[in-house]
Amino acid sequence: MAGLKPSVPGSRVIYLATYAEDDMLARAKLTEPFGYLLKPFSAQGLKASIKKGVIGCEATNRPS
Numbered sequence: 001m002a003g004l005k006p007s008v009p010g011s012r013v014i015y016l017a018t019y020a021e022d023d024m025l026a027r028a029k030l031t032e033p034f035g036y037l038l039k040p041f042s043a044q045g046l047k048a049s050i051k052k053g054v055i056g057c058e059a060t061n062r063p064s
Contacts, residue, residue: 012053016041 014035015028028036034056035049 012057014046014049014053016046 013031013033014037015033016037016039017024017028018039020038025036034053037045037049
């Protein structure tokens with residue numbers, strides 16, 4: 001996880017995971033993800049995270 005953000009600048013990440021252990025969540029948080037969904041995840045939860053990522057990406061790419 002830690003190597004993902006520097007190697008892919010501007011990437012938007014949504015993690016799909018089986019575990020919600022504190023150390024895993026802490027490492028994921030360092031990459032500033034748009035979502036962290038636990039299995040089994042719902043289509044509604046995934047869709048909401050994708051929308052959040054798209055809106056966030058649009059907001060950061062808007063000219064000032």
